[in-house]
Amino acid sequence: MQPFLVLLIMITVLFAPDSSAAANKKYFSLMAGPSFRTDADSSFSGSRVAGNPGGEQDVDIGAVGGVAAGMYLPDHLRVEAELALRNNEVGEPLPGFQDWNVGAVTLMVNGYYDIPLHHAIQPFVGAGMGLGLATSSLEDNFGFSDTDTETVFTYQLMGGAQYRHNDRLTFFTAYRYFATTDPDFQFGGVRAATQINSHDWIFGVRFDFE
Template sequence: MKKTLALLFAGLAVAGLSAAPASAADHYVSGNVGLSWMNDSSIAADEVYGIDEISFDAGLSLLGAVGCDYGDYRLEAEIGYQQNDIDEVNIINEPEFAVTSGVPSEGNVSVLSLMANGYYDINLGGVDLYATAGMGVAQVSFEDFRYGDAIEEDGGSMDFSETTLAWQVGAGLAVPIGTNIALDARYRYFATTDFSIPQGKSDANINIASHNVLLGLRVGF
């Protein structure tokens, strides 16, 4: 049910963008590449033992978008991808419930997102300063995830994915470098709502959040 609602939300968001009065707007495409730093993810489970927190290494972030520019504001549909290696986990042990921190881990987490974004542009004499916010849907996938003894013993890994709602906010600068071409430098904070992952005999709740610094181009047409 949750996945169906998320996909429906994304479809409605993109449909709403498509229904905007495009005849009154300039159109553009954009692409950005940069670095992603994921926050540590805390896990909430019914059981009091198991994985308590997951830490990640810095990773890659990619964005592509098509939009409508109305002067002071813009609307766009964006597809994004980010991937980060899993660094370590903290574990609550049974039966003493002691916490073991910094347990070595392997694998990666990737996020594929579809967002509807709004922008507010401020012209600073040829350079545009902008603020942005967006909502949409994200598919979060853990691949080849294993930790502790499973690494030393070459044990099996865990693979799972979930679709959930997502949101983002950010700011940036756009500097013209040619006719209808601008260099785009931006920061964004991206986060998902809670979703479920396997945890022992039951599921646990977790969310993903990241800081992203990106550089790219925006091309008008």
Template sequence: MRNTLIAGASVIALLLAGAQVAFAADMYAPAPPAPPAPPAPEPFNPWYVAAFGGASFMEDVDAKGSAEIDAEDYAFDGKLTSDMGFIVGGAVGRSFGAMRGEVELSYSENDFDKAKGKYTDPGGSEHISDSVGGDSGTVMVLANLWYDFNHTGALRPYIGGGAGLGFTDVSVKADDMKLVDDSNVGFGFQLGAGMKYAVTNTVDLDLSYRFRGVLDVKASDDTSFGPNSASAKVKDDFYSHNIVAGVTYHFSGF
């Protein structure tokens, strides 16, 4: 009887041990493989480049002239008017959220077409409007600051302006005679407003108005032809109204 009990206990112990091993085997599961790490995001590049061009309308500028021909005096005091001209340029800039700072280089040119004002000769004086030739060409280097409304949207109105230097070359001709051929460096500025439209995440189209000026432009010349002489002077602030279209490329999107 005793041997039978011992044998039965041994069988029970073996059965319990086998059950524990089977239970442990059922409970074990290998760890799932780790998911692949997502690719590192590309670093954001806030820089951009822009190019633009458009129409330029220069305001009238003050001009004076005098001549001594055959010992008689002639004089003019009035304004020079100009035709519609053009403006082209480019910029390199950096975005700071809604603000943008940039350095701009541009060139604008307007042809003079008429001299209007008081003309005096030995017979008296009168108001005239005569054709003239020549042009005004200006290179401007400006540091601009623009504020973009809705700067993360596709349609982004903006305002701003800039300041810097204007390098102006002035040429005035009358009856194929050059009266002024001179250059000037002065303070330049612009104020403007416009609208950008995002064609893609990196490319914008731009349409804007810019009021530009170069202050205190002075250009003068003296001319001699035989016993006769003439002098002419253009002295004024040169202001222009500009309608500009452009394209901007953002290196990392806006």
């Protein structure tokens, strides 16, 4: 319950209407890119699995996309609320199983520092934290399939560069390291404990409001 409370307080502070916030410019952004999830250290157990196998699973390149709404703060700072979606497929999950997809829908609060340089291209760094709904589907070679979800705590570290095209429009690209607490999925006879960590490369556009 504590992560939910922390996230709620951060979002409330971000969008609370007060006299100082009214003077700060707001923005909306869109982003998407490839997600390189690290090989997952997974373990399996249950009545449909023999021998409780485990170990690293090869993960295919996936995708990430999302939207964010935020505001500019003094001292080259920004803060935003972000809704994002990630998904990856495991190459060879287990003998007898053909498909295993793992993804997450996340709601995060991100903070950025725009490094002040007198140049059209400006670097930035940032970090974020929040909550995610991890979702996984598993299918074997005999027609059995099931889906499970689990709430996880999420965090990410970011670094990139942005180009301000005009007073309203900014293009950006960034590297992100994304991670969650380890989900534990249940698939009706199969228990799969795994990890969700990824190296993402995103491309996006930001629209400023007056």
